[in-house]
Amino acid sequence: LLLLRRILPLIATTVVTVHAAELQLPDPLVTQNGERVTSAAAWQTTRRPEVLELFRKYVYGRAPVGKPADLKFETFDSASDAMDGKATRKQIKISYHGPGGEGAIHLVLFIPNGIKQPVPCFLLICNRPAAENIDPTRAVKSPFWPAEQIVARGYAAAAFFNGDVVHDKYDGFKSGVFAIYDQQPRPADAWGAIAAWAWGASRALDYLVTDPGIDGQRVAVVGHSRGGKTALWAGAEDERFAMVVSNDSGCTGAALARGKQGEHIRDINRGFPHWFNDTYKTFADREDELPLDQHMLDALIAPRPLCIGSASEDTWADPKSEFLAAVHAGPVFALFGLKGLADSVMPQPDMPMQGGQIGYHLRTGKHNLTEYDWGCYMDFADKHLSPPAAH
Numbered sequence: 001l002l003l004l005r006r007i008l009p010l011i012a013t014t015v016v017t018v019h020a021a022e023l024q025l026p027d028p029l030v031t032q033n034g035e036r037v038t039s040a041a042a043w044q045t046t047r048r049p050e051v052l053e054l055f056r057k058y059v060y061g062r063a064p065v066g067k068p069a070d071l072k073f074e075t076f077d078s079a080s081d082a083m084d085g086k087a088t089r090k091q092i093k094i095s096y097h098g099p100g101g102e103g104a105i106h107l108v109l110f111i112p113n114g115i116k117q118p119v120p121c122f123l124l125i126c127n128r129p130a131a132e133n134i135d136p137t138r139a140v141k142s143p144f145w146p147a148e149q150i151v152a153r154g155y156a157a158a159a160f161f162n163g164d165v166v167h168d169k170y171d172g173f174k175s176g177v178f179a180i181y182d183q184q185p186r187p188a189d190a191w192g193a194i195a196a197w198a199w200g201a202s203r204a205l206d207y208l209v210t211d212p213g214i215d216g217q218r219v220a221v222v223g224h225s226r227g228g229k230t231a232l233w234a235g236a237e238d239e240r241f242a243m244v245v246s247n248d249s250g251c252t253g254a255a256l257a258r259g260k261q262g263e264h265i266r267d268i269n270r271g272f273p274h275w276f277n278d279t280y281k282t283f284a285d286r287e288d289e290l291p292l293d294q295h296m297l298d299a300l301i302a303p304r305p306l307c308i309g310s311a312s313e314d315t316w317a318d319p320k321s322e323f324l325a326a327v328h329a330g331p332v333f334a335l336f337g338l339k340g341l342a343d344s345v346m347p348q349p350d351m352p353m354q355g356g357q358i359g360y361h362l363r364t365g366k367h368n369l370t371e372y373d374w375g376c377y378m379d380f381a382d383k384h385l386s387p388p389a390a391h
């Protein structure tokens with residue numbers, strides 16, 4: 001048995017390595033001029049901006065606006081006795097204007113009472129119906145957003161509904177934030193809904209950094225599935241996010257496109273033509289020709305902590321390709337003297353790997369964001385965002 005235990009990981013390592021060699025991934029550490037990046041400074045000043053630009057150009061698109069000059073915060077609800085006195089609830093209307101009119105995001109926020117403030121915060125990009133998942137009254141308590149548990153562990157729990165930014169259906173980019181800011185005709189690299197929701201997460205962060213109860217330097221952005229793709233892109237575009245959590249984000253999220261099982265670029269663009277830019281659509285069945293792959297998206301989070309969750313039955317997302325992307329982001333974290341994943345051998349189900357700057361777990365079960373996943377993310381955040389002692 002002992003021998004088997006020694007040999008098994010070796011076999012697993014070989015399998016992962018062979019698989020990766022066959023993939024021929026673009027090297028995150030070679031610039032477009034063919035120069036090798038050997039320092040954190042060169043990554044930050046030269047290669048990181050290049051990689052970010054590649055993702056804007058080929059995948060997510062370019063946001064036509066950053067922080068709007070007239071961004072307004074209106075706290076329309078505030079109660080210090082929420083959650084049986086354990087939290088202060090706030091609801092904030094975050095509004096903005098552009099040539100096409102006004103838009104607004106409603107932020108729901110619970111800040112733990114009775115502990116030293118400011119506290120670190122988890123911001124959830126909610127891609128499910130708000131009333132059932134991020135209920136401010138807490139009459140409905142969804143495992144998708146276990147706000148009571150988050151607060152009990154000393155974190156503020158913040159959430160907004162992605163549909164506030166723009167709804168999740170294809171209508172020729174005529175609604176929401178597209179209607180407010182887009183120039184016409186839309187260029188091939190115009191932003192899609194994932195980039196728009198990520199932009200919304202940054203506007204939520206614009207508020208959070210102003211709230212005295214929250215430590216704006218310790219805000220983690222979290223998302224599930226399409227929300228997980230969004231969280232990764234939000235963290236890539238906005239380095240103010242101190243940590244990024246991607247749950248079951250799969251295709252064009254945490255999973256490599258090359259060698260991927262389940263959903264491919266062709267499928268995702270057919271099913272969701274509004275998520276990415278037009279250029280990305282031309283890469284259906286041409287994943288090998290992309291000058292990037294999703295390990296480089298993980299790399300854009302470096303040196304900040306990144307936590308990735310997969311689910312064992314989520315073959316559409318492909319856990320192995322999510323794990324491999326994290327493995328191959330490692331060299332960028334290494335530039336900062338950090339270990340990415342603690343190990344390059346994929347862990348067994350329900351055995352979170354949290355020893356490095358990239359955390360990873362494979363939950364037993366289906367595509368979902370569960371309390372188990374949240375537990376992993378909070379354990380990981382405890383190591384990196386150090387909350388004050390909880391209740």
Ligand code: GTR
Binds near residue numbers: 127225250251268
């Ligand atoms: C699926 C889609 C995935 C994933 C998922 C979700 O239908 O193919 O890429 O984003 O939806 O968001 O739940």
